[in-house]
Amino acid sequence: MSKNISNLSGRIGLKKNLFEKISERSLNSKDSSGIKEIANEYHMGVSTIHGAESFYEFLRPSHRAKKAFVCNGSACMCSGTQEPLKKKLKEKLGNDKVGEMFCLGHCYENKAFHYDGENYAGNDIDKIDEIIKGEKIEQEKFFSKSFASTSFLMDDKLSNLDQFKDILSKFINMDKQEIIKSLLDSNLTGRGGAGFPAGMKWDFCRKAESEKKYVICNADEGDSGAFSDRYLLEDQPLKVLFGMIICGYVIGSDEGVLYIRGEYPKSIEAINGCINSLKKEGLLGKNILGTSFSFDLNICIGQGAYICGEETALIASIEGRRAEVDVRPPFPVTEGLYKKPTVVNNVETLAAATGILINGSEKFSAIGNKKSAGTKLVCFDSFFNNPGVYEVEMGTPMKKVLNDIGGGFKEPVKALQIGGPLGGVIPIEEAEKLNLDFQEFTDAGFMLGHASIVSIPKDFPMVEYIHHLFEFSAEESCGKCFPGRLGSYRGKEMFDQAKNKTAKIPLKLLNELLVTMKKGCLCALCGAIPSPIMNILKYFGDEMKDDMVKDN
Numbered sequence: 284m285s286k287n288i289s290n291l292s293g294r295i296g297l298k299k300n301l302f303e304k305i306s307e308r309s310l311n312s313k314d315s316s317g318i319k320e321i322a323n324e325y326h327m328g329v330s331t332i333h334g335a336e337s338f339y340e341f342l343r344p345s346h347r348a349k350k351a352f353v354c355n356g357s358a359c360m361c362s363g364t365q366e367p368l369k370k371k372l373k374e375k376l377g378n379d380k381v382g383e384m385f386c387l388g389h390c391y392e393n394k395a396f397h398y399d400g401e402n403y404a405g406n407d408i409d410k411i412d413e414i415i416k417g418e419k420i421e422q423e424k425f426f427s428k429s430f431a432s433t434s435f436l437m438d439d440k441l442s443n444l445d446q447f448k449d450i451l452s453k454f455i456n457m458d459k460q461e462i463i464k465s466l467l468d469s470n471l472t473g474r475g476g477a478g479f480p481a482g483m484k485w486d487f488c489r490k491a492e493s494e495k496k497y498v499i500c501n502a503d504e505g506d507s508g509a510f511s512d513r514y515l516l517e518d519q520p521l522k523v524l525f526g527m528i529i530c531g532y533v534i535g536s537d538e539g540v541l542y543i544r545g546e547y548p549k550s551i552e553a554i555n556g557c558i559n560s561l562k563k564e565g566l567l568g569k570n571i572l573g574t575s576f577s578f579d580l581n582i583c584i585g586q587g588a589y590i591c592g593e594e595t596a597l598i599a600s601i602e603g604r605r606a607e608v609d610v611r612p613p614f615p616v617t618e619g620l621y622k623k624p625t626v627v628n629n630v631e632t633l634a635a636a637t638g639i640l641i642n643g644s645e646k647f648s649a650i651g652n653k654k655s656a657g658t659k660l661v662c663f664d665s666f667f668n669n670p671g672v673y674e675v676e677m678g679t680p681m682k683k684v685l686n687d688i689g690g691g692f693k694e695p696v697k698a699l700q701i702g703g704p705l706g707g708v709i710p711i712e713e714a715e716k717l718n719l720d721f722q723e724f725t726d727a728g729f730m731l732g733h734a735s736i737v738s739i740p741k742d743f744p745m746v747e748y749i750h751h752l753f754e755f756s757a758e759e760s761c762g763k764c765f766p767g768r769l770g771s772y773r774g775k776e777m778f779d780q781a782k783n784k785t786a787k788i789p790l791k792l793l794n795e796l797l798v799t800m801k802k803g804c805l806c807a808l809c810g811a812i813p814s815p816i817m818n819i820l821k822y823f824g825d826e827m828k829d830d831m832v833k834d835n
C-alpha cells in the first residue's frame with residue numbers, strides 16, 4: 284500500500300510535491316474543502332490525504348487556533364524561563380492562544396517563543412508590543428567560533444557566488460571516482476546520528492542503476508540543545524548547497540530537496556534566497572557552467588514532527604504519506620524517495636564534505652581517528668559562560684571542551700544531556716573523563732550524536748527530567764510499532780503520578796518497560812529514549828529513592 288502511494292506521488296514528483304500540497308491546503312482552510320481535489324489529482328483516496336494531514340502538529344485545527352508558541356525543549360525547560368514567559372504571552376494574547384513547540388533552536392539564550400511565523404528569544408519578550416504590532420525588532424545572534432587548526436565548517440572560503448563558481452567549475456569537471464576517494468580517505472562519517480561513512484553512501488548510490496536519483500539534505504534538526512544545522516543553514520548556506528550539488532554530480536542525480544523544519548523560519552529564508560541566487564547565476568539548473576550536468580534544488584518545509592528527522596519517515600513525509608518509519612532494508616541508497624536511489628545526508632555532513640573537497644581529505648583525516656575524524660560542531664546552552672556554536676577537533680578532551688571552550692558554568696550543574704533527547708545523561712565528572720569521540724561516548728554508555736549539550740542544573744529534579752523524556756517520546760512517537768507507541772505512554776503515566784505524588788514508581792516494572800522498548804522498538808526514537816533514563820537511574824537513583832518502590 285505505501286509503495287503504491289510512493290509511486291503515485293512520484294508521478295507528479297518534487298516540483299508539486301504532495302506534502303506541500305497537503306500542508307498548503309491545511310494551513311489555508313478552516314474545513315475539509317480541497318481534500319477531494321488533491322485526492323483526485325494524485326489518484327488517491329480521500330482517507331490517504333486526510334491520514335497524512337492529521338499526522339502533523341502544525342496542521343491540526345487546535346494548533347492553528349493558537350497565536351504564540353512557547354519552546355518546550357529541554358534547554359528552555361531546565362532554564363526555568365518558560366512558565367513566566369507563557370504567563371506574559373497569555374496575558375497579552377489570551378489564555379487559549381498560547382501553545383507549545385518542541386525546541387526552536389535558541390538554547391543559548393532561552394525564553395524562546397514563536398509568534399506569527401518568526402522566532403524570538405532572550406530579551407525579545409520585553410518588546411512584545413512591537414512584535415504584536417508587526418514591527419521588526421533587533422535580535423541577538425548566536426556566537427560562533429572555530430577552535431580547529433583547519434576550519435572545514437566555519438571558514439569563509441565559500442561565502443560568495445564568485446568563490447562558488449570557481450570551486451564548482453573545478454569539481455564538476457573532475458572524475459567522480461576521485462571525489463568519492465577524497466571522501467573515503469577523509470574518514471567523514473555521517474553527522475546525523477547513525478555515523479555511516481559519507482563516501483561509502485555516495486558510492487553505493489552512484490552504483491545503483493536508475494534513470495532518476497535524488498539527494499536529500501536532512502535539515503530537520505529537532506534535537507533539543509542543537510542549533511548547529513541552523514548555524515550552517517543561516518551562516519554557511521553555500522557550503523550546504525555545494526555539498527548537495529556535488530553529491531548530485533557524483534551519484535548521477537539531477538534533483539535534490541532540503542527538508543527544513545518549520546520551526547526554523549530564518550533557515551528557510553536563507554536557503555531559499557541562496558537557491559534563487561544560484562539559479563540566477565546559472566549555478567543551478569540545466570547544463571551548469573556549460574557542462575552536461577544539470578541539477579535543481581527544492582525545499583520542503585516540515586510541519587512539526589520530530590520523527591521526520593528519521594530518514595525513512597522523512598521520505599514518507601515528502602511523498603505525502605503519514606510520516607511513519609519504514610523497515611530497512613531496503614535502504615534509501617537503493618530505494619529512497621519515490622522508490623528511487625537516494626542519498627540522505629545531514630546538513631553538517633554535506634557542509635563537511637564541501638570543506639573536505641576545498642581543504643583536502645588528508646587535513647580532515649589527520650584530526651581524531653578513523654571512526655571519529657575531522658571537526659565537529661558543538662553547541663553550548665545558556666548555562667555555559669560561553670554559550671554558542673563552536674567547531675572543535677574530534678578527540679579534544681571533554682574537560683577542555685566544557686571548561687575552556689565552553690568557559691565552564693554560570694551556576695552549579697549536575698549532569699549534561701549530550702546528543703539530544705535520545706542521547707545520554709552524563710554526570711559532569713563522567714563527561715570530563717571522555718574525549719570528543721563517537722566511539723568513546725558509546726563505549727561509556729552514552730551517545731555523542733549531534734554534540735548538542737543541555738545542562739541539567741543541580742536543583743532540577745531528575746523525576747521531572749525523566750517525565751520530560753517520556754512525554755517527548757509519547758508526543759513524538761510515530762505510532763508505527765507497539766513497544767514505542769504504548770511504552771512511551773506507560774512511562775509517561777508512571778512519571779505523571781510520581782510528579783503529582785499520587786503514586787510511587789514501581790522500579791521493577793519501569794526496568795522491564797525500558798528493556799522492552801530498547802529491544803523491541805523499530806527505530807531509535809522510542810528505542811533509544813530508555814538510554815538517558817537508564818543513565819539517570821544509574822547515576823542519580825539515590826536522588827529519586829523516595830519516589831520509587833523496589834518490588835512491585
Ligand SMILES: Cc1cc2nc3c(=O)[nH]c(=O)nc-3n(C[C@H](O)[C@H](O)[C@H](O)COP(=O)(O)O)c2cc1C
Nearest residue numbers: 473474475501503504592593594628629632807808
Ligand atoms: C528519531 C530519529 C531522528 C533523527 N533526526 C535526525 C535529524 O534531525 N537530522 C539528521 O540529519 N538525522 C536525523 N536522524 C538520522 C537519520 O535517520 C539519518 O541517519 C541521517 O539523516 C543520515 O545522514 P548522515 O549519514 O549524513 O548522518 C534521526 C534518526 C532517528 C532515529
Ligand code: SF4
Nearest residue numbers: 761762764767806809
Ligand atoms: S520506535 Fe516510536 S517512532 Fe520509532 S517506529 Fe516505533 S513508534 Fe514509531
